[in-house]
Amino acid sequence: MSSPILLAVEDLTVSFDGFKAVDGLSLYLERNEVRVVIGPNGAGKTTLLDLICGKTRATGGSIKFKDLELTKMAEHQIVHKGVGRKFQTPSIYENLTVAQNLELSYPEGRTVMGSLFFRRTPAIQKRVQEIAEEIYLDEDLDKSAGLLSHGQKQWLEIGMLLIQDPELLMLDEPVAGMSVVERERTAALLRKISNNRSVLVIEHDMDFVKDIAHKVTVLHQGKLLAEGKMEDVQKNERVIEVYLGH
Amino acid sequence: MSTQSVVKASWMDKFGGRGKLIQILIIAILILGVLPMVADIFRLNLYGKYLTYAFVAAGLVLCWGYGGILSLGQGIFFGLGGYGMAMFLKLEASSPENTAIQSTPGIPDFMDWNQITELPWFWEPFHSFPLTILLILTVPAFFAFVIGYAMFKRRVGGVYFAIITQAIASIMTILIIGQQGYTGGINGITDLRTLMGWSIQTDFAQYVLYFACGIALILCLLVGQYILNSRYGQLLIAMRDQEDRVRFSGYDVANIKIFVFVAASVFSAIGGAFFTLQVGFMSPSFVGTVASIEMVIFCAVGGRLSLIGAAYGAFLVNLAKSSLSESFPQLWVVAMGALFIAVVMLFPRGLAGLVSDYATPVRDRLLGLFNRKPPAPKADAPKPESARLQKRDGVSIGSAQETH
Structure with a gap:
């Protein structure tokens, strides 16, 4: 707990054949902070998450997580350092059960040999059960994950990240396509899990954003447009112009 | 909560539960008991040859069915295993006494015909039987590792991988045929007679x-079953369905793929070695593109999600092949193509899928009638577990296959 800054993105740029999807972006995320990134389509929100988790390689700038430079690291190593990322469309293993989905995400047996000789200990079973309760799926542990509802699939993927206990959790539109009740439960879930970790969320649903965000970052055309508390950002004229006003 | 904690884990679960072990027991009885009783030695030797393809098909189940990696070059590894064994047998058949009439005695006859006067260095290790066995297992594994490393680390996959493996199989045939003096060329390595002084041509042998x-096949099936029921086996399924999710859960996806490709190559190589022993020669026609594609058909017909199904598939397609090609040589190629198309379009899970869809419910009903009067605790106890696995093996995977 040396520095309050967990993630420092500085002057980050990525260009796809000359098109700069993220352009000189700097962003600082504190420990235990819930930050929401908003912005119109094509603002570079998902690309930002791709850059942090290593799916896309930066053309310039740096991403420091604790004191580690992430831009050169392999994807699975970034995960080992404590960065978890949820994709926009629920990415779960539909042919496996809920319990198997969670167990596969448990951070052990991650090498070929480790997975061949992996043993399911009571501690792991207990942890799977705990996480399942947290994501409201403890009744469905033996259900094939493909049979879950859309909202439950989103929770399951969040659970698969939680079981890895990441210090930074990145969620790409976690409530897209959810019912009102599901949104509320997701907001409650996010508040609970953000107690001891930082969360970076991309979301369009403004009520949900107000509900969870400590701070909001607005992106536009790959650049930082505004940053601050939701109420302040909403009053910002440039933000209203490009995004919220519509 | 879940049946996971209710049912005590037994050693059987490591191999897919009691049901799967019974299936392996049945195939063991068929291979080791029934076939030798009903067939004369000529037929049995042919059946043995068919079974060598079951090794390849089982490897393809791991690699293609579960790992989603279609290799159209399994003949490469079958060939490496087969040639390794053939080289050992050939050296034994080429003792200086046997080859006294050659201009250079003590080297294989085809080398002598090609004006080679010294045994090439890579033939030397095949003087020793233990070393030969070691090389039969490690050379294909190393070769598969190099191919896998080069491709999977660069994220080459899918159709590209299939085409590249196909091309390598083709290159390998050209190489073998072209380097006649070192490999025996298009005729292959023939005239193999003894294994450590023991004739391999007698009925008893x-x-x-x-x-x-x-x-060896039963052992390979057990190893395959263990792999599929470990956490690694689940990872294969997970990777096939959501590769990015596996990668961003902290796994090095390339390593997982390399391992399954290497495992499949070793299975193939063991099959190749037994092929040489039982057929008595090895030639490039068992290595190339046609042979490699046939191997995929064996696997597809048997069922690419079932190790045991693939073994049956390899056996039955070969049986059909030899009986049909004896009477209608031209027709066979067409029939094989038609069979492949039919299986892919109508029964994507192959024979194993048909059995689990139609025969298993009938069997369960019969067992149900049977068990009704005397309550059988033995049969009931592992039920939740086997039902859970059944679901994974059958229904859910099958439904995903159809949506691909």
Whole structure:
């Protein structure tokens, strides 16, 4: 707990054949902070998450997580350092059960040999059960994950990240396509899990954003447009112009 | 909560539960008991040859069915295993006494015909039987590792991988045919007679080799079953369905793929070695593109999600092949193509899928009638577990296959 800054993105740029999807972006995320990134389509929100988790390689700038430079690291190593990322469309293993989905995400047996000789200990079973309760799926542990509802699939993927206990959790539109009740439960879930970790969320649903965000970052055309508390950002004229006003 | 904690884990679960072990027991009885009783030694030797393809098909189940990696070059590894064994047998057949009439005695006859006067360095290790066995297992594994490393680390996959493996199989045939002096060329390595002084052509030897092949196949099926039921096996399924999710859960996806490709190559190589022993020669026609594609058909017909199904598939397609090609040589190629198309379009899970869809419910109903009067605790106890696995093996995977 040396520095309050967990993630420092500085002057980050990525260009796809000359098109700069993220352009000189700097962003600082504190420990235990819930930050929401908003912005119109094509603002570079998902690309930002791709850059942090290593799916896309930066053309310039740096991403420091604790004191580690992430831009050169392999994807699975970034995960080992404590960065978890949820994709926009629920990415779960539909042919496996809920319990198997969670167990596969448990951070052990991650090498070929480790997975061949992996043993399911009571501690792991207990942890799977705990996480399942947290994501409201403890009744469905033996259900094939493909049979879950859309909202439950989103929770399951969040659970698969939680079981890895990441210090930074990145969620790409976690409530897209959810019912009102599901949104509320997701907001409650996010508040609970953000107690001891930082969360970076991309979301369009403004009520949900107000509900969870400590701070909001607005992106536009790959650049930082505004940053601050939701109420302040909403009053910002440039933000209203490009995004919220519509 | 879940049945996971209710049912005590037994050693059987490591191999897919009691049901799967019974299926393996049945295939063991068929191979080691029934076939030797009903077939004469000529037929049995042919059956043994068919079974060598079951090794390849089982490897493809791991690699293609579960790992989603279609290799159209399994003949490469079958060939490496087969040639390794053939080189050992050939050196034994080429003792200086046997080859006294050659201009250079003590080297294989085809080398002598090609004006080679010294045994090439890579033939030397095949003087030793233990070293030969080691090389039969490690050379294909190393080769598969190099191919896998080069491709999977660069994220080459899918159709590209299939085409590249196909091309390598083709290159390998050209190489073998072109380097006649070192490999025996298009005729292959022929005239193999003894294994450590023991004739492999007698009826008794063919029985022994058949049983050795059958036992090795059962062991390979058990190893495959263990792999599929470990966490690694689940990872294969997960990777096939959501590769990015596996990668961003902290796994090095390339390593997982390399391992399954290497495992499949070793299975193929063991099959190749037994092929040489039972057929008595090895030639490039068992290595190339046609042979490699046939191997995929064996696997597809048997069922690419079932190790045991693939073994049956390899056996039955080969049986059909030899009986049909004896009477209608031209028709066979067409029939094989038609079979492949039919399986892919109508029964994507192959014979194993048909059995689990139609025969298993009938069997369960019969067992249900049977068990009704005396309540059988033995049969009931592992039920939740087997039902859970059944669901994974059958219904859910099958439904995903159809949506691909």
